[in-house]
Amino acid sequence: MTNENCFVRKSNNAEIVSLLRCTVNRHFKYTFNVPNEETETTAISKEFRQEKAKFVYSNPNYVKDAHVFTGRRNRNDSYYTNLTITTLMATGNNVSASITLQMMSGGDFRVSQKLCDIMKEAWIVNFMRAHSDIDSTCPFPPGTYHIFNMVLPPKNMPIPMVASDYYIILEMYLTKTKEQIAKLTSSLRYVETKWKKP
Template sequence: MQLGELSNQKQDRADQLSIKVQRIQYFSTEHPKIYYLDTNHIEYANVTARRHGRKDPFYYVDIHARTHVALGNNYTAHFYFFEFLSNQYKRGFIEMHFRYCDLILNNKFFGAAMKKNLPAICPFPKGEYHLYNMTIPIEEVPRVFPFTRGRIYVNLTILDADVVMAAYIDLEVKEFTTRT
């Protein structure tokens, strides 16, 4: 056996033993709360966050609601990001505003998870809705986010005037490593 063949065999063995580590960044969303609900539009709404197991780092959000009216682009969802600083939440510079149907059908950040659980029509007819296992897709999480802990406030308004629902959810930017 020649010296060159021996070094190639050692390199092949080293490649087989090497472990590739990949870091994945994600939003951990916990402690959701609906603190205002106009029952003329939405009879009830419930939001929960849970993990599927100890080894699964992701929190999955479930939404259950019954509406009295059809929800269309006459409703607007306003997202306000607050940063957790000095034991209090301070409003950040990130805001997102979407017409309801545009959010569900076109948005990749928040709407993609809701789209899986809703019909592909707009406006959404009145009735009962159950949205399960929603997360922000990993590929949509920006590599650099301006803060690591915070809270997202969500206001649903009709015709950009009257608030129909107000809620919040705590978030933390985390990362986990996978070995391949």
């Protein structure tokens, strides 16, 4: 099966499992020699670079002071995303979250789950411990929460991603009524970086 066939549109849970099995050996970052006369002295890294994270909507009935920024410390550093948001109500399985990955070349898939159910995933818990001040105990009381120095896609994320450019849409909404609480968008560029070997 080719990598192209490992991508599905509007996946359900069964198709996601199939997708994971199909592309389990893919990695988020590759390093190899440039195939030219500079091979012995030049290396190239292909990786995802996150850009333009922004909140496009925040519902004042449920959240406030939602801010997000993507940047880097210097020209040679990786890009990081930092986020802060204040919730005005307790959030548990009364709230669901979804992430949609849209390939700019066409094709997308979406995964959604209740908030406390998400926090049962080991990779999510590890990610939150490393990049936030959010306690992994759910439900969460009202308060201000931060996510810092986040790399997209997370290095421990089990969802494989084909080497391409993406739009990312992260949404939070009330589980019962589907009323939107917040919506964040970002983009991922698959870029090459060359450097001289030491």
